[in-house]
Amino acid sequence: MVPKPLWLLAELTYRCPLQCPYCSNPLDFAGRRFRNELSTEEWQRVFKEAKALGVLQLGLSGGEPTLRKDLEVLVRTARDLGMYQTLVTSAYRLTRDRLAALKDAGLDHVQISIQAADAELSDLIAGTDSFADKLAAYRYTKELGFPLTVNVVLHRRNLHQVGDMIRLAATLGAERIELANTQFYGWAMHNRSALMPTREQIAAGWEVVQRERARLGKSLEIVWVLPDYYEEFPKPCMGGWGRAYMTVTPAGEVWPCHAAGRITTLQFANIRDRSLEWIWNESDAFTRFRGDAWMPEPCRSCARKTVDFGGCRCQAFLVAGDAALTDPVCSLSPQRGRIDEAVAEVEQEPWTYRSASASRTSSPILRG
Amino acid sequence: MTAPLAGTVPRVAPKARLEWDEVRQRHVLLYPEGLVALNPTAAEVLKLCDGQRAVTQIVETLKQRYRAEQIEAEVATFLSNLAAKGLVTYVR
Numbered sequence A: 001m002v003p004k005p006l007w008l009l010a011e012l013t014y015r016c017p018l019q020c021p022y023c024s025n026p027l028d029f030a031g032r033r034f035r036n037e038l039s040t041e042e043w044q045r046v047f048k049e050a051k052a053l054g055v056l057q058l059g060l061s062g063g064e065p066t067l068r069k070d071l072e073v074l075v076r077t078a079r080d081l082g083m084y085q086t087l088v089t090s091a092y093r094l095t096r097d098r099l100a101a102l103k104d105a106g107l108d109h110v111q112i113s114i115q116a117a118d119a120e121l122s123d124l125i126a127g128t129d130s131f132a133d134k135l136a137a138y139r140y141t142k143e144l145g146f147p148l149t150v151n152v153v154l155h156r157r158n159l160h161q162v163g164d165m166i167r168l169a170a171t172l173g174a175e176r177i178e179l180a181n182t183q184f185y186g187w188a189m190h191n192r193s194a195l196m197p198t199r200e201q202i203a204a205g206w207e208v209v210q211r212e213r214a215r216l217g218k219s220l221e222i223v224w225v226l227p228d229y230y231e232e233f234p235k236p237c238m239g240g241w242g243r244a245y246m247t248v249t250p251a252g253e254v255w256p257c258h259a260a261g262r263i264t265t266l267q268f269a270n271i272r273d274r275s276l277e278w279i280w281n282e283s284d285a286f287t288r289f290r291g292d293a294w295m296p297e298p299c300r301s302c303a304r305k306t307v308d309f310g311g312c313r314c315q316a317f318l319v320a321g322d323a324a325l326t327d328p329v330c331s332l333s334p335q336r337g338r339i340d341e342a343v344a345e346v347e348q349e350p351w352t353y354r355s356a357s358a359s360r361t362s363s364p365i366l367r368g
Numbered sequence B: 001m002t003a004p005l006a007g008t009v010p011r012v013a014p015k016a017r018l019e020w021d022e023v024r025q026r027h028v029l030l031y032p033e034g035l036v037a038l039n040p041t042a043a044e045v046l047k048l049c050d051g052q053r054a055v056t057q058i059v060e061t062l063k064q065r066y067r068a069e070q071i072e073a074e075v076a077t078f079l080s081n082l083a084a085k086g087l088v089t090y091v092r
Helices: A040-053 A071-080 A096-105 A119-126 A131-143 A159-172 A186-190 A199-219 A276-282 A313-320 A336-344 A356-362 B040-048 B055-065 B071-084
Strands: A007-011 A057-061 A084-089 A109-113 A148-154 A176-181 A221-225 A245-248 B010-012 B017-021 B026-031 B034-038 B088-090
Touching (some): A057 A071, A071 A084, A096 A131, A109 A131, A131 A148, A313 A336, B034 B040, B040 B055, B071 B088
Parallel strands (some): A109 A148
Antiparallel strands (some): B017 B026, B026 B034
16 A cells, blocks of 8 residues: 655745755756746645645745745645644845744744854855854744754764754754755756765764753754764665655645756656645655565665665765665765765865855766 | 653643644644644544643543543643653643
8 A cells, every 4th residue: 555645745846045065956957947937836736645645744845935935825825734844044144034924824833944053164065144143033932932043064064063052052942953964866866976974074073963952951852854864874864765755846746855857867747737646655756665575685685675775865866876776875885985985075165055146067967 | 751640730831733634534633834643532632631620620531432441641642742742731
């Protein structure tokens, strides 16, 4: 029987005032594939069909989702459907009035990113002065009674600040801080050698997390997303392909995760052509790696296949060159050497900021 | 983990929301980045956690609806599990 989805990530737009070099958006976000954004009515249809399929958790993301002027309308629709909604925002130019309107429309939870623990480094990494706006938005969020998650993507240039980030989140009154070590997709893959942390940095960061967890107890939930290149076994990516999760991109393509669109050997359906139910149950992108019949060795005979589902298909595609192989992060993968090489290659070159102009010159698809 | 005192008044935490999941035919408690699937009795308990009723009153109400032996202990365990996750808070 086909499992039912629980999670929908709605990437409402790929427009974004920030230029973070580790962005998980596609390298070709500025291209034709994503430009013709879904209308309000089309998103409302997506939400209704998602709820009917079983989705209970809705992420409103991007790009910068608050650039959509109809965000309040979309939030109200999803609330009427009974979905729990999280806004994932950079908080750039986000006003108290806007947040209050979103609260009124039924938004449940706000996640605001910071790029580092201080303005100078945070703004440098974001490529856009935004830290002051973020601090203001944290305050508004708490004043309005939202549960708040502080998000940070960790990499070589900010891992030394893990303790300061946690203390900042605690001071702001956040319920959660997500310390997500960079996963190498999208722009992060493009900038991999400029972002790759050292093993010592990871160990030091993890030590701080354990110490702060003991100190802060239940008052702040500290989520540490493992840097999978340093792991022995792959992550159980998305809890299994096509099992619980889907992403709808700004122009209506539906992906099994927010990075899957890069896999050129899959065919992605669009909600403008098909129902979400058909896409989830029948489309090539969702059925290809669902279950375990597709698995090659060493996964096929491995006891861990029900634990990690063979790891990440996008990583297999990006690093090993074939989405149907074992995640190369796995120590049992014949391709593990490629991960070890990437870890060894720590480069001091500057990174490429995520921008529309860089999208046109960096993306193999747009460059032609 | 400490069980709630009989006189304490629980409520569903502001960050959490009780919803009916039509597709799976069950109630769920939704919260940031997660959910708890509820059996019918657990859903009944949470519907009574309104910040007005004390635990004793909740237990009494349930006793009138169900003929279970250990309602007190079960309600206490259930509520303290959710309180440990910050999904139930005590008004007093």
